Amino acid sequence: MKAVRIHAFGEPEVLTYEEAPTPKPGPGEVLLRVHGAGVNPVDWKTRKGAGVAGQLGALPAILGWELAGEVVAIGPGETAFVAGDRVYALSRFPAPAAAYAEFAVVPAAELARAPAAIDLVRAGAVPLAALTAWQALFEVAGLESGRTVLVHAAAGGVGHFAVQLAAWKGARVVATASAGNRAFVEALGADEVIDYGATPFETVARDVDVVIDAIGGEVRNRSWSTLRPGGLLVALNGALAADAVPAGRRGVRRLVQPNGPQLTTLASLIDQGHVRPVVEQVFPLTEAAAAHRLSEQGHVRGKIVLDAIGG
Ligand SMILES: NC(=O)c1ccc[n+]([C@@H]2O[C@H](COP(=O)([O-])OP(=O)(O)OC[C@H]3O[C@@H](n4cnc5c(N)ncnc54)[C@H](OP(=O)(O)O)[C@@H]3O)[C@@H](O)[C@H]2O)c1
Known part of the structure; x- marks a missing residue:
């Protein structure tokens, strides 16, 4: 099969589109023909040798943790899926999942049926960011209707899902974004958008629950x-030292975890129109380096995805 591999850590040029062995599904695993593989900041951090690079083992390695595609083969003992199923997953994170490829093997427990309302390329951009938002809001913070949540980086991958999920739950959503993204974030359901370039958010946001x-x-x-x-405060980027949390406040660091059942719920919310995944740009698998360069600029609106089927 064709895949995007790295043979060394470094700049986007280390991403090499080349032949790689097609994986075989073991017990409890499923082989997918990948249609879409999402690009996330952890991908380029890892490509540089940071992020979760320590998990990759010996190079070469195929990057990518979130994907959507069609089931083409089933490992021994696996009965929940059949060939032809449309599925999506956050796979094995933070261990390697090898999503930037034409084929990938995914543990069945991490899979869910993909939303019917969007194509499988775009569905590949949902799992990592949407699960991060879901787990931060509901597993860690237990967000309920009527509470106030402040979502930073609301126009980005995690943020645009967090705004929509919090609004769906009935929370009051305050969000930070640049002026150019104000209308976008309001349309996602934010009650108040603070232009971080014009107004220090802490002068406006008060009595926030989460x-x-x-x-x-x-x-x-x-x-x-x-x-x-x-x-x-749910800390998604960087370590959180216990002594950094002020008296009377709480802080939790969270790393997203694969979760098939939560992806099933998210697919329903997408199909019911409560959550709209936004993809700023689709790149062919051959142009993973360009996708990384765009992500690294730090101003993606929604998500970026690699097309492994038409690209
Ligand atoms: N802990 C975990 O499990 C986990 C999971 C996912 C992601 N993360 C981390 O969370 C971070 C965000 O991930 P992501 O996928 O959402 O990234 P992303 O899509 O690349 O985020 C880009 C967004 O950040 C916004 N932004 C940049 N600077 C900002 C500022 N000072 N204030 C408010 N918004 C700002 C940009 O909006 P403007 O263009 O309007 O500036 C842009 O829309 C990354 O560091 C990632 O590694 C952690």
Whole structure:
């Protein structure tokens, strides 16, 4: 099969489109013909030797953790899926999943039927960011109707799902974005959008129950004062030292985990029109380097995806 592999860590040029062995499904696994493989910041961080590079083992390695495609073969003992099923997954994260390829093997427990309302290329851009938002909002923070959530980087991959999911839940959503993304984030369901280039968000956001922080650093430091006493910040980017959490506030670091049943719920929300995945650009699999360059600029609206079927 064709795949995008790295033989060394480095700049986008290390992404090499080449022949690689087609994987075979073992017990409890399924072989997919990949249609779409999403691109996320962890992909280029890992390509550079950071991110989850420590998990890759010996190079060469195929990057990519989220994907959608069609089931083409079933491993021994697996009965939940049959050839021809349209499925999507966040696979094995943070261990290697090898999604940037024409074929990939995925543990069946991590798979769900893909949303019917979107094509399988775009469905490949949903699992990692949508599961991150779901787990941060509902597993970690237990967000309920009537609460207030501050979503940073609301126009990005995680943020655009977090805004829509929090609004669907009935929460009041305050969001940060640049001026050019204000209308986009309002249309996702945010009640208030703060243009971070014009207004320090901590002068506007008050008595927040939950902060979803996919930025970290100085943005995280300034976020604590927006929380009500007892409020919770979910840290998605960077470690969170216990002594960095101010007295009377709570902070939890969360790494997304594969979860097939949660993807089934997300597919229903997409098919019912409650959640609309936004894909800024589709790149052919041959142009993974260009996709990484765009992601690295840090201003993607929604997601980027690699087309492994038509590209
Ligand atoms: N812990 C986990 O499991 C986990 C999972 C997924 C992602 N992450 C991490 O979370 C971060 C975000 O991921 P992502 O996929 O959402 O990234 P992304 O799609 O690349 O985020 C891009 C967005 O960030 C916004 N942005 C940039 N600077 C901002 C600022 N100062 N204030 C507000 N918005 C700003 C941009 O909006 P404008 O163009 O309007 O500036 C853009 O829409 C990454 O570091 C990623 O590695 C962690």
